[in-house]
Amino acid sequence: MGRLDPEARMTIKALAGRGTTRSEIARLLGVTEGAVRHHLRRMAAGVADGRSLQPLRAKSQAEAIEHWRSQQGEGGVNLAALHAWLREHAKSWRVGLRPGRSRARGMTRAVPKLV
Numbered sequence: 001m002g003r004l005d006p007e008a009r010m011t012i013k014a015l016a017g018r019g020t021t022r023s024e025i026a027r028l029l030g031v032t033e034g035a036v037r038h039h040l041r042r043m044a045a046g047v048a049d050g051r052s053l054q055p056l057r058a059k060s061q062a063e064a065i066e067h068w069r070s071q072q073g074e075g076g077v078n079l080a081a082l083h084a085w086l087r088e089h090a091k092s093w094r095v096g097l098r099p100g101r102s103r104a105r106g107m108t109r110a111v112p113k114l115v
Contacts, residue, residue, distance in 0.1 A: 004031065004039060012039050061086060 004012075008029055015025045022040070026033040068085050069077070 004029075004035065009039055009043070012036055013043055016040055064089065 012025055022033050022036045026036045068082055
Protein backbone atom coordinates (compact mmCIF):
# COMPACT_ATOMS: atom_id res chain seq x y z
CA MET A 1 0.00 0.00 0.00
CA GLY A 2 1.33 3.45 -0.89
CA ARG A 3 1.47 6.49 1.28
CA LEU A 4 -1.62 8.60 1.77
CA ASP A 5 -1.74 11.77 -0.27
CA PRO A 6 -2.51 15.15 1.35
CA GLU A 7 -6.14 14.95 0.23
CA ALA A 8 -6.62 11.61 2.02
CA ARG A 9 -5.01 12.99 5.17
CA MET A 10 -7.29 16.03 5.11
CA THR A 11 -10.28 13.72 4.57
CA ILE A 12 -9.26 11.75 7.66
CA LYS A 13 -9.00 14.96 9.66
CA ALA A 14 -12.37 16.25 8.46
CA LEU A 15 -14.22 12.98 9.03
CA ALA A 16 -12.67 12.50 12.46
CA GLY A 17 -13.71 16.07 13.34
CA ARG A 18 -17.30 15.16 12.48
CA GLY A 19 -17.19 12.18 14.83
CA THR A 20 -16.77 9.43 12.24
CA THR A 21 -15.14 6.36 13.78
CA ARG A 22 -11.67 5.25 12.71
CA SER A 23 -13.02 2.00 11.31
CA GLU A 24 -15.61 3.88 9.19
CA ILE A 25 -12.93 6.26 7.89
CA ALA A 26 -10.66 3.33 7.03
CA ARG A 27 -13.47 1.58 5.17
CA LEU A 28 -14.38 4.73 3.22
CA LEU A 29 -10.77 5.38 2.16
CA GLY A 30 -9.81 1.75 1.62
CA VAL A 31 -6.97 1.83 4.16
CA THR A 32 -6.35 0.05 7.44
CA GLU A 33 -7.65 1.37 10.72
CA GLY A 34 -4.02 1.48 11.87
CA ALA A 35 -3.19 3.90 9.04
CA VAL A 36 -6.05 6.16 10.12
CA ARG A 37 -4.93 5.98 13.75
CA HIS A 38 -1.32 6.74 12.73
CA HIS A 39 -2.27 9.84 10.75
CA LEU A 40 -4.64 11.13 13.43
CA ARG A 41 -1.87 10.81 16.05
CA ARG A 42 0.61 12.65 13.80
CA MET A 43 -1.90 15.44 13.13
CA ALA A 44 -2.67 15.77 16.84
CA ALA A 45 1.06 15.99 17.64
CA GLY A 46 1.54 18.63 14.93
CA VAL A 47 4.16 16.58 13.11
CA ALA A 48 4.87 17.81 9.58
CA ASP A 49 5.48 15.34 6.81
CA GLY A 50 9.04 15.82 5.53
CA ARG A 51 7.81 15.71 1.94
CA SER A 52 5.52 18.68 2.56
CA LEU A 53 8.56 20.76 3.50
CA GLN A 54 10.39 19.99 0.24
CA PRO A 55 10.10 22.34 -2.74
CA LEU A 56 7.62 21.25 -5.38
CA ARG A 57 9.16 19.59 -8.44
CA ALA A 58 7.22 21.85 -10.79
CA LYS A 59 8.56 24.99 -9.11
CA SER A 60 11.53 25.14 -11.49
CA GLN A 61 9.09 25.04 -14.42
CA ALA A 62 6.53 27.43 -12.93
CA GLU A 63 7.20 30.26 -15.38
CA ALA A 64 6.91 27.98 -18.42
CA ILE A 65 3.78 26.32 -17.04
CA GLU A 66 2.18 29.70 -16.35
CA HIS A 67 2.99 30.81 -19.91
CA TRP A 68 1.37 27.64 -21.30
CA ARG A 69 -1.71 28.10 -19.12
CA SER A 70 -2.11 31.72 -20.27
CA GLN A 71 -2.32 30.44 -23.86
CA GLN A 72 -5.02 27.88 -23.02
CA GLY A 73 -8.72 28.60 -22.89
CA GLU A 74 -10.91 28.33 -19.85
CA GLY A 75 -11.48 24.88 -18.41
CA GLY A 76 -9.40 22.05 -17.04
CA VAL A 77 -5.72 21.46 -17.56
CA ASN A 78 -4.73 18.67 -19.95
CA LEU A 79 -1.56 17.34 -18.31
CA ALA A 80 -0.59 15.23 -21.32
CA ALA A 81 -0.71 18.33 -23.54
CA LEU A 82 1.26 20.35 -20.98
CA HIS A 83 3.91 17.63 -20.75
CA ALA A 84 4.21 17.46 -24.54
CA TRP A 85 4.51 21.25 -24.77
CA LEU A 86 7.16 21.34 -22.04
CA ARG A 87 9.17 18.60 -23.77
CA GLU A 88 8.98 20.50 -27.06
CA HIS A 89 9.95 23.86 -25.56
CA ALA A 90 12.30 22.68 -22.80
CA LYS A 91 15.41 24.31 -24.27
CA SER A 92 13.82 27.71 -24.81
CA TRP A 93 12.54 27.77 -21.21
CA ARG A 94 15.62 26.07 -19.74
CA VAL A 95 13.36 23.35 -18.39
CA GLY A 96 14.99 20.01 -17.73
CA LEU A 97 12.53 17.20 -18.34
CA ARG A 98 13.63 13.60 -18.20
CA PRO A 99 12.16 10.39 -16.88
CA GLY A 100 12.26 10.14 -13.10
CA ARG A 101 14.36 7.61 -11.26
CA SER A 102 13.10 5.36 -8.54
CA ARG A 103 15.19 6.09 -5.46
CA ALA A 104 14.56 2.66 -4.03
CA ARG A 105 15.88 0.68 -6.97
CA GLY A 106 17.58 3.25 -9.21
CA MET A 107 15.41 2.15 -12.12
CA THR A 108 14.07 4.49 -14.76
CA ARG A 109 10.29 4.89 -14.85
CA ALA A 110 8.62 4.69 -18.20
CA VAL A 111 7.24 7.95 -19.57
CA PRO A 112 3.70 7.51 -20.91
CA LYS A 113 3.50 7.69 -24.68
CA LEU A 114 1.59 10.77 -25.79
CA VAL A 115 -0.77 10.27 -28.68
